[in-house]
Amino acid sequence: MQGLQQFFTNISQFFEFLVVYYSIILGFCALISVLVLGIIMFLRKTVLADRVFAKAASWGLLILCLFCGKLKLIFETKAGWYTLGRWDLLCAHRIVSIIYIVGIFIFAAYFIYRRRRLHKFVKGLDKATTCSFDNEIRKYPGTISPFCIGCIHPIIVIPEKLDVQNALIVIKHEETHIKLGHLWIIAGYDMVRCLLWPNVFLHIAAKYIKRDLEDVCDAVTMQMNGIDPFDYGESLLANAKEIMLSRKNMKCEEGFLFAWDDNYKVLNKRIHRILERNGYDRKVVLAGGILFIMALIASIFGIKCFSYKRNNPLDISGIYSMTKMDTVVQDTEEKIVTGYDGDYIYIDGAALKEAYPDAEIEEQPLFVFVGGYYKIPGVGGGGGWGEFSASDVKDGVFRIENHDDIDVWNWMIMWL
Known part of the structure; x- marks a missing residue:
């Protein structure tokens, strides 16, 4: 019974550690993503405003944020600590860490529910007779903006009343979305x-990343399928007109999933980009994409080099007095605790007496704590401990038994 109770205690402590650890590093990532997102929005409005592919690719910078939670500059520089490090102090309150992790599951459940609901809706539609070589097509008995869903098994949805010419353009557009990932x-x-x-x-x-992906899809669809920009723009306008009319007459009752969310200004800019299209060099775009991916990978490696490792040795030892109920000695230079292994801890008696003269007259045992690890400063564990009495203290090096606290739970934490 006691062993079972200890097992559940270990599980509880393990998950508590995970909640605190991941809430801290993901919180740092979230704070850094505010800056990165600001850079992306600035670039897409200025130097990348007319560069369709580069503007869409700039969203890839958000990937870097997911690797920034353990950057050393957050803890080891004043600027990093005063701008970001305060989050670490907030997570000292367990309720903050719990709220963060629970929030992740709530958002995940919401997105999963929304996708499952949409898949269920689409599966209930009739299959269209319009030919498509690669993907399944469903028709909606009313007015709706064409769309595609399903990462693994893509399905294209089009309005039932869409004429053949516009249907072919729409299907090519949605298939391009699918092929481009x-x-x-x-x-x-x-x-x-x-x-x-x-x-x-x-x-x-x-909504902005979706708009940028739509611009890429427009350019690729027209060039790869030889579609005239005027025909493409006319099809887009016809679809927008139908959606706007359906909103006015049916109060969005049939467009509850994918109502038209772009205003006239955004649609106008999109039409102008389509009509002013000059084409693109596929080899140049492909080379640029490869270079960008390589730059992202190199940046991730660079971030990892300036971040804390999975587990970092804690090169510090301390001596705790049961009489004073306090740590009386901290040794960071291995002067007192000269070394330790899996069996013993080695202590220099002369150095101990110099640092803590009362060691020879302590009535209760003294405890020594050595080693351990940390994931980020303040978050870690493990290590070993031993105890000795005043009678054990002598000049020269003496050894005491090392009780290693690195168990299977600590090994799992160190691996994370």
């Missing part, structure tokens, strides 16, 4: 929103 990108963005949910700007910016 845009559904996976949006799914990944939703995952980032879950993990970094306190950054409200990520939720606001969701």
Whole structure:
């Protein structure tokens, strides 16, 4: 019974550690993502405003935020500590850490529920007779903006009354979304929103990344399928007109899932970009994409180099007095505790008496704590301990038994 109780205690402590640890590093990531998102929004409005592919690629910078939670500059520089490090102090209150982790699960449940509900809705639609070589097509008996869903098994949804010419353009457009992996990108963005949910700007910016992906899809669809820009723009306008009319007459009753959310100004800019399209060099875009991915990978390695490792040795030892109920000696230079292994701790008696003369007259045992590890400063564990009495203290080096606290739970934490 006692062993079972200890097992559940260990599980409880293990999950408590995980909650605190991940809430701290993900909180740092969320704070850093505010700055990165600001840079992305600035770039897409200025130097990248007319560069369709570069503007869409800039959203990849958010990937770097997920690796910034253990940066040393947060803890080891004044600027990092005063701007970001305060979050670490907040997480000292367990309720803050719990709220953060619970928030992740709430957002994840919401996104999963929304996707499952939409999949259920689409599965209930009839299959369209319009040909598509690669993907399943469903038709909606009313007015709705065409869309595609499903990362693994993509499905394209089109309005039932869509004429053949516009249907072919729409299907090509949605198939381009699928081939370019845009559904996976949006799914990944939703995952980032879950993990970094306190950054409200990520939720606001969701519509902007979709707009940028639409611009990429427009350019690729027209060039790869040889579609005339005027025909493409006319199809887009016709669809927008139908959606606006349906909103006016039916009060969005049939567009509750994908109502038209772009205003006239955004639609006007999109039409102008379509009509002013000059084409693009596929090799240049491909080379640029490869270089950008390589730069991201190199940046991730760079961030890891300036971050704390999975586990870092805690090169410090201390001596605790049961009489004074306090740590009486801290040794960071291995002067007192000269070394330790899996069996013994080695103590220099002369150095101990110099640092703590009362060691020879202590009535109760003295405890020695050695080693251990930390994931980030203030978060760690493990190590070993031993005890000795005043009679054990002598000149020269003496040894005491080392009780190693590194168990299977600590090994799992060290691996994380």
